[in-house]
Amino acid sequence: xxxTGFRILLTTAGSQEEACRxxxxxxxxxxxxxxxxxxxxxxxxxxxGKVESAQEWLLIVKSEASRxxxxxxxxxxxxxxxxxxxxxxxxxxGSERYLGxxxxxxx
Numbered sequence: 001x002x003x004t005g006f007r008i009l010l011t012t013a014g015s016q017e018e019a020c021r022x023x024x025x026x027x028x029x030x031x032x033x034x035x036x037x038x039x040x041x042x043x044x045x046x047x048x049g050k051v052e053s054a055q056e057w058l059l060i061v062k063s064e065a066s067r068x069x070x071x072x073x074x075x076x077x078x079x080x081x082x083x084x085x086x087x088x089x090x091x092x093x094g095s096e097r098y099l100g101x102x103x104x105x106x107x
Contacts, residue, residue, distance in 0.1 A: 009032075014054065019059055025074065031071050033105035034061075040057065063102075
């Protein structure tokens with residue numbers, strides 16, 4: 001199956017305020033059609049040689065492949081983390097109406 005040209009980005013933030021600020025900026029700049037902010041995920045990860053644990057807010061960013069680089073630049077500028085998570089997933093399919101709405105929202 002051919003891809004749709006859309007991407008989902010996963011990133012996290014250390015507070016609800018930061019997550020909402022990043023989400024709003026991405027949508028206002030038309031870098032994302034929609035950003036879901038999922039509250040209080042518990043993350044366990046290795047950082048600088050130690051296992052860490054933190055409460056974070058997960059951002060699910062819905063956008064187009066053509067905006068990947070601009071979103072990565074925006075995340076570096078907007079984020080408080082030294083190394084913000086930036087994982088891209090290719091969207092293989094979806095509701096034709098929803099994908100059409102995404103196209104319009106990004107124009």
